Amino acid sequence: MHAQSQKNSQLLMLxxxxxxxxxxxxxxxxxxxxxxxxIVGGYLFTSVFTALMSITLPLKKSxxxxxxxxxxIFIYSCVFIWVFAVKSLKTIWxxxxxxxxxxxxxxxxxxxxx
Amino acid sequence: MKDSFFRxxxxxxxxxxxxxxxxxxxxxxxxxxxxxxxxxxxxxKPALHDAHVPQERIGLQxxxxxxxxxxxxxxxxxxxxxxxxxxxxxxPWLIYAYEKPRPxxxxxxxxxxxxxxxxxxxxxxxxxxxxxxNFFYRLHFDLHYIDVRTARWIVCFASLxxxxxxxxxxxxxxxxxKDMFSFRKNKGxxxxxxxxxxxxxxxxxxxxxxxxxxxxxxxxxxxxxxxxTAYDNGVRGLFNDVLPTNVRTQSSAESAPLVAVETVxxxxxxxxxxxxxxxxxxxxxxxxxATITVRAATGTQVRDQTPTLLFNxxxxxxxxxxxxxxxxxxxxxxxxxxxHTGRLANPLLRWLYFLCGVAGCVMIATGCIMWAKRIRxxxxxxxxxxxxxxxxxxxxxxxxxxxxVATSAFFxxxxxxxxxxxxxxxxxxxxxxVTWLAVALFALFKRAKQQWIMLAWVNCIACISIxxxxxxxxxxxxxxxxxxxxxxxxxxxxxxxxxxxxxIVQAKKLRTQLHAPTAPFRANRAGKSNLxxxxx
Numbered sequence: 306m307h308a309q310s311q312k313n314s315q316l317l318m319l320x321x322x323x324x325x326x327x328x329x330x331x332x333x334x335x336x337x338x339x340x341x342x343x344i345v346g347g348y349l350f351t352s353v354f355t356a357l358m359s360i361t362l363p364l365k366k367s368x369x370x371x372x373x374x375x376x377x378i379f380i381y382s383c384v385f386i387w388v389f390a391v392k393s394l395k396t397i398w399x400x401x402x403x404x405x406x407x408x409x410x411x412x413x414x415x416x417x418x419x
Numbered sequence: 420m421k422d423s424f425f426r427x428x429x430x431x432x433x434x435x436x437x438x439x440x441x442x443x444x445x446x447x448x449x450x451x452x453x454x455x456x457x458x459x460x461x462x463x464k465p466a467l468h469d470a471h472v473p474q475e476r477i478g479l480q481x482x483x484x485x486x487x488x489x490x491x492x493x494x495x496x497x498x499x500x501x502x503x504x505x506x507x508x509x510x511p512w513l514i515y516a517y518e519k520p521r522p523x524x525x526x527x528x529x530x531x532x533x534x535x536x537x538x539x540x541x542x543x544x545x546x547x548x549x550x551x552x553n554f555f556y557r558l559h560f561d562l563h564y565i566d567v568r569t570a571r572w573i574v575c576f577a578s579l580x581x582x583x584x585x586x587x588x589x590x591x592x593x594x595x596x597k598d599m600f601s602f603r604k605n606k607g608x609x610x611x612x613x614x615x616x617x618x619x620x621x622x623x624x625x626x627x628x629x630x631x632x633x634x635x636x637x638x639x640x641x642x643x644x645x646x647x648t649a650y651d652n653g654v655r656g657l658f659n660d661v662l663p664t665n666v667r668t669q670s671s672a673e674s675a676p677l678v679a680v681e682t683v684x685x686x687x688x689x690x691x692x693x694x695x696x697x698x699x700x701x702x703x704x705x706x707x708x709a710t711i712t713v714r715a716a717t718g719t720q721v722r723d724q725t726p727t728l729l730f731n732x733x734x735x736x737x738x739x740x741x742x743x744x745x746x747x748x749x750x751x752x753x754x755x756x757x758x759h760t761g762r763l764a765n766p767l768l769r770w771l772y773f774l775c776g777v778a779g780c781v782m783i784a785t786g787c788i789m790w791a792k793r794i795r796x797x798x799x800x801x802x803x804x805x806x807x808x809x810x811x812x813x814x815x816x817x818x819x820x821x822x823x824v825a826t827s828a829f830f831x832x833x834x835x836x837x838x839x840x841x842x843x844x845x846x847x848x849x850x851x852x853v854t855w856l857a858v859a860l861f862a863l864f865k866r867a868k869q870q871w872i873m874l875a876w877v878n879c880i881a882c883i884s885i886x887x888x889x890x891x892x893x894x895x896x897x898x899x900x901x902x903x904x905x906x907x908x909x910x911x912x913x914x915x916x917x918x919x920x921x922x923i924v925q926a927k928k929l930r931t932q933l934h935a936p937t938a939p940f941r942a943n944r945a946g947k948s949n950l951x952x953x954x955x
Contacts, residue, residue, distance in 0.1 A: 344576075352644045359645035366649055367660045368748035373645040375752050378582065378634045385583045386590075389431040390424050412648060 451776030459552030821858035
């Protein structure tokens with residue numbers, strides 16, 4: 306019985322160790338994923354959003370493009386910071402993907418690609 | 420990420436900053452130096468030191484252009500491009516240039532420059548082959564030895580991180596005005612934090628402006644999508660729309676005589692009665708597709724787009740001209756670029772740009788030193804430093820101290836390399852990188868305070884030797900520059916000496932710290948951690 310309890314505690318320790326490893330790993334994974342969301346997600350959103358802006362702004366064509374181009378960096382950095390401010394990664398990804406595809410769809414409709 | 424917005428921003432600021440701080444230091448350093456690009460180029464070419472702005476600078480331009488075209492007609496009738504660069508306040512010499520024959524598969528053969536005394540029209544002694552200030556200008560966004568496009572993406576990426584770090588830095592900074600005036604000396608990492616804050620906050624508008632506008636200068640590579648959506652042929656379509664002179668005629672092999680320069684110049688002066696022409700360029704001269712581009716100076720306007728006239732090179736008719744009035748958005752976009760390049764700056768404003776750039780370098784340097792200091796302070800006495808800490812400390816030493824040494828080496832090489840060296844300009848750059856590599860190898864093995872002191876002395880000696888070597892190899896020196904009022908050269912020498920003094924101060928400062936290892940703050944910190952251990 307004594308031997309068994311020792312075995313149990315060993316097993317428990319192993320489980321604890323694995324979960325500990327997983328936790329530290331999960332943290333790193335979360336960090337990488339957040340940076341990925343900020344850089345790639347932010348880039349994706351900014352691209353489609355400013356592209357939509359360039360064809361919807363009620364200005365002359367060249368003015369609309371130049372204005373949206375001037376604002377790209379502002380929008381990108383806002384998204385970047387927002388990604389790090391929001392707690393849930395899921396919320397972030399869903400928001401980015403939904404808004405980006407909405408913008409993309411609007412562009413496709415406006416340009417008559419569909 | 421972390422539980423509160425404030426803490427998550429602090430976390431992000433630290434890591435986003437640390438990841439790219441060394442590259443950012445390089446970019447900021449090179450960019451700051453580039454504000455004096457023309458002055459550095461002048462310093463690098465002693466043959467031009469005696470040039471001074473002609474009295475009738477604008478009045479002479481008409482004659483200079485005519486003489487230039489005559490010269491190019493006889494010297495390089497076969498060349499694809501001719502250029503006449505007229506003297507300006509910052510670059511008071513006249514250059515007749517033509518493109519060298521293009522090597523197989525290349526789109527451009529490089530310029531062959533011919534320097535002329537603008538007052539007499541006689542050739543002067545041709546300057547040595549060097550990149551001068553243009554090396555730092557290119558290093559600022561093209562890096563070196565790697566593909567230009569890749570380099571620009573890397574620089575964009577680092578700049579984006581910089582912008583994000585700046586914004587989050589403001590967020591985590593609760594007492595932004597109080598910290599502007601507080602600097603606590605000799606308090607370990609606390610002092611570094613204060614240094615970081617002071618240099619960031621004082622020049623914060625500049626930092627944000629320069630990072631934002633820096634990204635804007637590369638925006639067509641980073642975000643071509645708005646232009647691609649609005650125009651069928653993308654960025655090219657936008658350029659054709661915004662810049663009427665951005666017309667590229669198809670090159671033709673059919674030969675045709677060049678129009679009389681007088682015809683073109685008459686139209687130039689009708690369009691711009693008081694024109695300060697900077698450049699008179701001819702593409703495909705002596706062919707049916709010849710075009711002539713005339714550019715004028717923007718002066719001190721916040722405007723980057725130069726006023727341009729485009730002429731047909733055969734019949735002399737005006738093909739296109741830049742609009743005099745820009746729309747509000749164009750002004751907005753154009754001023755962003757103009758603010759970054761600072762070409763508009765008068766000498767005083769240029770020095771302000773420079774000082775703000777230095778503040779940026781200090782901000783980045785103190786930031787990365789502070790990170791290493793913090794970790795060191797938190798370490799227990801017998802703890803072995805981690806690989807990450809050693810890496811950061813090594814990179815700090817190699818970058819922060821190595822880059823100034825390499826820069827000094829570049830300038831000394833400019834004076835000491837024999838004039839006849841083959842590919843001389845590239846050799847100078849090689850000296851720059853080899854020196855930097857040597858410092859990096861040095862930092863790889865040892866990076867304690869002792870090595871910082873040693874490199875501070877190396878830097879100091881290097882800075883002094885720049886003016887010394889300059890005085891020995893050219894016929895000018897600090898005193899003669901004052902007597903002849905050659906202020907650009909004087910400032911260069913003075914900057915070298917000021918940097919040398921600063922490096923002495925740094926070395927002294929580090930040495931006193933070395934002899935007094937228990938700064939009050941550090942003792943305090945250690946006491947606290949001991950208490951904590953006892954409690955647990």
